[in-house]
Amino acid sequence: MSASASSSSPSPVLPDKQLQQVDNVLSGTEDEHGGVIVEMSKEPMDPVIFTSLLKASMLHWKQQGKRGIWIKLPIELVSLIEPVVKEGFSYHHAEPKHLMLVHWIPETTNTLPANASHRVGIGAFVMTEKGEVLVVQEKSGKFQGSGIWKFPTGVVDEGEDICDAAVREVKEETGIDTKFVEILAFRQSHKSFFEKSDLFFMCMLKPVSFNIQKQEREIEAAQWMAFEEYAAQEFVQKHDLLKYMAKICIAKREEKYSGFSAVPTITSFSKKQSNLYFNTNDLNSS
């Protein structure tokens, strides 16, 4: 929806004065927690006019007993941030092209939902039936030029399933097609990037093609390597996490380890599909 000087609710028949008052507020949608969400369009708006609309809107929302007020400003309307902050709003979150501000009206404790706190990454353990694993050397980053062979890794995109991200990253970096098997382990680490935390999921994938075509931009080299050769690297032996991962991979190869598989589920109230990851081996045999 775009911001305009129209009512935020269906207008009943009202005396002129009151109608006038309701007309001069920012339009928004109501959320299920007594809040109002105003999404401004990119069309330029004079900060003075906006400020007066915002002040009238705040009064209106207070009278209506509203709680959290959300204002989403596209980067084109950067000049409107200052008036919003002056009305007592804080930042909530930002994406490259917009900023979301929020203000909690009541005197009671703020129950606004927190901002996203974690980035999510994946590592891919891709092993052939002969026990060869898919490894790469990266062109940039910490291990550039080190000669270290590592599993393909990457970041889960916005709205992407972890299991899909693993398949995509392997394809992008090496050209290999795979099928997701399960999550073998995951790690949570903090302050990985400014104040944000990180969740890294180690995925096992089954290769369904074998002819490597490495990506030129990020990947220096890619190959199939005997698992023992990968695990014998000093880098793997010195690194707690990688040593555990190597042990898990060996147990997995011997079919003595169950990770978490992805099972699509539907939430009955939201009707949305989402993956539940759990130990299906144990559940099915219990």
Add this chain to the structure above:
Amino acid sequence: MSASASSSSPSPVLPDKQLQQVDNVLSGTEDEHGGVIVEMSKEPMDPVIFTSLLKASMLHWKQQGKRGIWIKLPIELVSLIEPVVKEGFSYHHAEPKHLMLVHWIPETTNTLPANASHRVGIGAFVMTEKGEVLVVQEKSGKFQGSGIWKFPTGVVDEGEDICDAAVREVKEETGIDTKFVEILAFRQSHKSFFEKSDLFFMCMLKPVSFNIQKQEREIEAAQWMAFEEYAAQEFVQKHDLLKYMAKICIAKREEKYSGFSAVPTITSFSKKQSNLYFNTNDLNSS
């Protein structure tokens, strides 16, 4: 560090003119990816003076071959956002009291790290040896007034370990002390809040105290309930995720299910401790 009109690097002996030029840039720290991070202090700064400093800084950083330029503005300096955006910066992320902007200088593909994409929540399965589970009714939210008994749930705080968050939430909501056992399952869902995704970890905890003292603010009621009574609720039976969870809990009770335990690991290069979650049962017996 605070922003000031000083050099961003140690000053060698330079001719006056060049020194003057280097002196008039924003001070920042260099990151390991060829970037510069400028953290502005809260002290007021005139937007005109800031704009001229910023323009000189950009020129300087370009000449130095810098790549990503990060500017962190506290909310007190809201008036400086517009000049930064006009220099070509985008928003990267925001927290209540600051906004981080970023600009990628080179012509090459932007390799800036993504913003945090997921919120992380926990659910707590706390069961006594007699097979009673800890359940609550919440004062607000979707199930307010519905009479539904659910497991305690909550949001993982910034910088908090998942296993600690589960123990904290149970203590806060019910007064019960617990010990983290393992993660039984987790769910990834999308667009749970604006464009952000959600990771929800179902944790098993062992109670070490039994006297319930419910939190007044959020919790309507809390009690120990026979697991069968919890699982028989229509709400649990109709909800895919909860039905799976109930099955997992039954398998767990019969000691026929292994989830992921938390094992502290140290990253050899960063020296930071982080938890690795995996199936320790299978690994230890393999």
